[in-house]
Structure formats: C-alpha cells, structure tokens
Amino acid sequence: MLSVSEAEATIFNLVSPLDNQQDTEIVDLLAADSRILASAVTSQMHFPYWDNSAMDGYAVRYADVQQATQQQPAILEIVEEIPAGYQPQSTIEPGQAARIFTGAVLPAGADTVVMQENTQRQENRVLILTAPQKPQEFVRQRAAYYQAGTQLLPPGIMLNGAEIAVLATAQCTQVSVYRRPRVAIFSTGNELVPPKKPLQPGQIVDSNQYALAALVRQSGAEPLMLGIVPDEPPALEKAIAYAVSNADIVISSGGVSVGDYDYVQQIIESLKGKIHIQAVAMKPGKPLTVATFRNQVIYFGLPGNPASALVTFWRFVQPTIKKVSGLVDGWQPKFIKAFTRQELRSDGKRETYFWGKLHLQNGIYEFQLAGGSQSSGNLINLAQTNALAVMSVGQTLISSGEEVQVLLN
Ligand SMILES: Nc1nc2c(c(=O)[nH]1)N[C@H]1C(S)=C(S)[C@@H](COP(=O)(O)OP(=O)(O)OC[C@H]3O[C@@H](n4cnc5c(N)ncnc54)[C@H](O)[C@@H]3O)O[C@H]1N2
Numbered sequence: 001m002l003s004v005s006e007a008e009a010t011i012f013n014l015v016s017p018l019d020n021q022q023d024t025e026i027v028d029l030l031a032a033d034s035r036i037l038a039s040a041v042t043s044q045m046h047f048p049y050w051d052n053s054a055m056d057g058y059a060v061r062y063a064d065v066q067q068a069t070q071q072q073p074a075i076l077e078i079v080e081e082i083p084a085g086y087q088p089q090s091t092i093e094p095g096q097a098a099r100i101f102t103g104a105v106l107p108a109g110a111d112t113v114v115m116q117e118n119t120q121r122q123e124n125r126v127l128i129l130t131a132p133q134k135p136q137e138f139v140r141q142r143a144a145y146y147q148a149g150t151q152l153l154p155p156g157i158m159l160n161g162a163e164i165a166v167l168a169t170a171q172c173t174q175v176s177v178y179r180r181p182r183v184a185i186f187s188t189g190n191e192l193v194p195p196k197k198p199l200q201p202g203q204i205v206d207s208n209q210y211a212l213a214a215l216v217r218q219s220g221a222e223p224l225m226l227g228i229v230p231d232e233p234p235a236l237e238k239a240i241a242y243a244v245s246n247a248d249i250v251i252s253s254g255g256v257s258v259g260d261y262d263y264v265q266q267i268i269e270s271l272k273g274k275i276h277i278q279a280v281a282m283k284p285g286k287p288l289t290v291a292t293f294r295n296q297v298i299y300f301g302l303p304g305n306p307a308s309a310l311v312t313f314w315r316f317v318q319p320t321i322k323k324v325s326g327l328v329d330g331w332q333p334k335f336i337k338a339f340t341r342q343e344l345r346s347d348g349k350r351e352t353y354f355w356g357k358l359h360l361q362n363g364i365y366e367f368q369l370a371g372g373s374q375s376s377g378n379l380i381n382l383a384q385t386n387a388l389a390v391m392s393v394g395q396t397l398i399s400s401g402e403e404v405q406v407l408l409n
Pocket residue numbers: 187188189191192204205206207208209253254255256257258259262284285286287302303304305306308376377
C-alpha cells in the first residue's frame with residue numbers, strides 16, 4: 001500500500017498538460033473568464049499609449065516652475081485646454097502652460113503636471129504656487145508600464161478580471177485558451193438508481209456521479225456523464241473502453257475493493273490498462289485505484305463510499321484536472337495551518353482526513369470539524385464543508401486548540 005505522498009508523486013508524474021498547439025480553442029474575450037491562456041500574448045502597443053496627465057491641473061515646463069512659491073509664484077500663459085481624448089495642437093514654449101485633465105495627452109514642450117490645488121487661475125494665466133517635487137511629476141510616461149513587443153501575459157495562467165483588463169487594453173478581443181479537459185464519469189453498482197427513480201428495497205441513489213460532475217466543472221473541466229454501470233464485467237468493460245476513448249481523464253466510483261462484485265481493477269487489466277496504484281494508506285479512500293491507458297488517459301477508480309469518493313477527488317483528482325488543463329502554477333493541492341476547534345482522533349494506521357469548515361477568525365484560521373459521523377458512508381455532513389484536516393500516520397490525537405494541516409477543497 002502506498003503512502004499518500006507516494007501516491008501523489010506517482011499521479012502528478014503521470015499527468016501532463018494538454019498540448020499547447022493542438023488542444024486549444026479561440027474564445028471571445030468575454031468568454032475567456034477562468035480559462036487558461038494557451039500561448040504568450042504580446043502587444044504592438046506601449047502602455048500607456050502616450051505621455052498623459054495623472055492629475056487635473058496644468059501641463060508645464062519644469063524649468064519654468066521649479067522655483068515657484070506662494071510668495072513668488074510662477075506666472076504662465078495658458079495656450080490650450082486639453083481634455084482626455086483630445087490631441088494637443090500646440091507646443092508649450094517657455095512661460096506657457098496648458099490646462100489639462102486626468103488621462104489627457106501631454107502636449108509637446110511640457111514635461112510636468114502641476115495639480116490644480118497648487119495653482120491659482122487668473123483668466124488666461126495660471127499662478128503656480130508650489131514647485132513640483134521633481135521633473136515629470138504627475139506625468140504617466142508612454143511605455144512606463146509596458147513596452148511594445150515584450151511579453152504581456154505568459155502561457156499557462158488563468159484569465160481572471162485583471163488579465164482580461166490587460167487583454168482588452170492590448171485590443172486582444174479573441175484569445176487562444178486550452179480547451180477544457182474532458183472528464184468521463186460513471187458510477188458502478190447494482191444497487192444504484194438515478195435520483196428521479198423511486199427506490200426499491202436495497203437500492204440507493206447514485207449521488208457520487210452528481211457530486212463528481214459538479215466538482216469536475218468547478219475544476220474547469222467538462223464532465224461527460226456516462227451513467228450507472230452494473231457490477232457485471234461485460235457492462236463494465238464496455239463502459240471503461242468507451243470512457244478511455246472519449247476523455248482525457250476517467251473517474252469511476254465503486255467496485256475497487258475486495259468484494260466479489262468489485263471488478264474495476266480486473267477489467268482495467270483486461271483492457272490493457274496499466275495499474276499504478278491499487279491502495280493508498282489513507283482514511284477514507286484506501287482502495288483508490290489509478291491506471292493509465294495508452295500512457296495518456298488517466299483513470300481514477302474512486303472508492304464507492306461517498307466520503308471516500310469526494311476526499312480522494314479533492315486530494316488527487318482536482319489537482320490532476322488543473323494540471324491537465326494547462327495551468328503552470330497553482331494546480332497543486334493547497335495546505336494551510338489552522339487551529340482545530342475540536343479534538344481529532346484516529347487509530348494512526350492511515351493518513352486520516354477529517355471534513356469540516358475553515359473559518360478565518362481575527363486573522364487566524366480555525367478548523368471546525370463537521371458534526372455527526374465522520375464515517376466514509378456518511379455524505380450528509382459533507383454539506384457546507386470546505387476543508388479537510390489531515391492527521392499523519394502514527395499520530396492518534398490532535399487536541400483542541402492545537403495546530404493541524406488543512407487541505408482547502
Ligand atoms: N473486506 C474488506 N471490505 C472493504 C474494505 C477492505 O479493505 N476489506 N475496504 C472498505 C473501504 S475502506 C471502502 S472505501 C469500500 C470501497 O468499496 P468499493 O469502492 O468497492 O465500493 P462499493 O463496494 O461499490 O461501494 C461501497 C459503498 O458505497 C456505496 N456507493 C457506491 N457507489 C455509490 C454512488 N455512486 N453513490 C452513492 N453511494 C455509492 C455503496 O452502496 C456501498 O455502500 O470498501 C470497504 N470494504
């Protein structure tokens with residue numbers, strides 16, 4: 001049985017990002033939100049596009065105003081008014097100034113802006129009452145923030161509000177992003193029925209497929225829901241064969257333990273899949289099965305118990321999807337330290353994951369254990385959790401108020 005860290009290393013080594021040439025699509029800027037940029041973006045424009053004013057005030061020549069004081073103001077003749085969006089017509093000569101507003105183009109000849117609070121207007125003249133601190137004050141210089149032709153955005157980043165603003169500024173109205181990874185999902189079990197169907201004795205609702213589809217979508221991928229597959233080898237073989245030919249990642253739940261109806265590993269082998277992981281020393285999630293097909297499609301056989309399926313998804317599948325999606329940084333699982341509000345107990349045999357809610361209390365993270373049973377068969381108290389506290393192998397107790405590692409879901 002692998003340790004969790006060995007399993008993690010094995011899985012993350014097996015997966016590589018989608019191809020940055022073939023696995024891409026062009027989307028409109030407004031549809032690019034949360035997508036992963038496939039190729040670097042450069043612009044032929046500087047930013048700012050041209051020298052412009054950072055203040056409402058007067059565009060001046062620094063040499064004219066550097067000695068100005070309240071008692072001995074510099075007196076300048078106003079030769080032009082320059083609102084934002086207007087191309088200045090005149091050149092500022094010694095002794096002259098232009099009225100200017102925030103964002104307006106700096107006229108030729110001027111090198112400094114004096115904010116209007118430091119001036120006094122007298123008809124066609126302006127009195128500069130305070131000298132600027134330095135030349136160029138309140139001028140946003142052309143190309144100060146970005147030089148045309150250099151890299152504006154690197155590939156492999158997620159496009160959020162700020163990146164979309166940058167793309168808009170560079171007039172990139174269409175962008176090349178990675179296509180969403182396709183994730184096939186199916187549930188195995190003769191006892192399972194879809195949520196709409198009335199239950200016969202012994203049946204249960206297939207909740208895993210719904211949970212996994214939502215989590216897959218939240219991870220930025222496209223779920224391909226293949227339904228419920230009975231615990232029968234021919235049906236399972238058909239489902240797995242279809243899934244591996246139609247997806248980048250396959251997730252099944254159930255059928256990976258040692259019971260007489262647990263056929264998943266056997267069928268993977270009969271389809272020439274390579275099994276890399278058969279069990280992991282974690283609780284819940286011990287029978288997690290990981291395989292690859294034709295060395296590129298990765299198969300996760302998640303345990304059927306609802307908590308086991310979700311915990312193994314958060315721990316291993318979610319980072320895998322993000323890595324496959326092309327993200328260069330930030331696909332890895334995120335752990336933080338928190339103080340547990342309740343004591344946590346385990347038998348110390350497997351790395352144990354407790355579900356609960358992370359609270360930010362006066363700047364300190366606190367972990368609130370979900371009330372009720374922390375059994376892998378219980379899915380009810382998984383609702384409204386957002387984190388998993390982790391207890392290492394060999395550790396049996398973390399007292400309340402002590403520090404614990406917490407995985408963010
Ligand atoms: N003798 C042993 N028995 C079990 C072991 C073991 O080591 N020795 N491991 C236990 C652990 S740990 C887990 S976890 C489960 C994993 O079982 P499977 O992955 O084979 O899953 P199933 O047997 O098919 O189902 C387990 C459980 O989960 C319910 N289930 C299944 N699919 C769904 C679904 N889509 N939605 C909701 N609930 C589902 C199913 O009805 C069972 O109750 O094995 C232990 N046994």
